[in-house]
Amino acid sequence: GQPSRIVTYRIDAVAETATLVRQIIHPSALTGNQLGSAQVMPDGGVVVGWGSTQPVYAEYDSNDKEVMRMELEIDDTAYRIVKYGTSVFDVTDLRAAAGGSLETPI
Secondary structure, three states: OOOOEEEEEEEEOOOOEEEEEEEEEOOOOOOOOOOEEEEEOOOOOEEEEEOOOOOEEEEEOOOOOEEEEEEOOOOOOOOOOOOOOHHHOOHHHHHHOOOOOOOOOO
């Protein structure tokens, strides 16, 4: 019954304690029943897939401010969202696979 959230805990194995460090609550306060994911970025931001209840993907900066959101249709679902840096992609390959042909149309 509570809204979905992503959380970060600091674990002290010696003291056997877990301290809540960070939490981000679903932007519409919905409860997801499955398929959520979170990816912490090198700059401290987080990319979140909020699960299958209402498929929403969001990116938050290191201060937990939402900087991007995508919402899918209710019937759509995805297991995980992953953000890759632009250096991972080859522009030529992307253009070649962008639903068309590299050949000049007749």
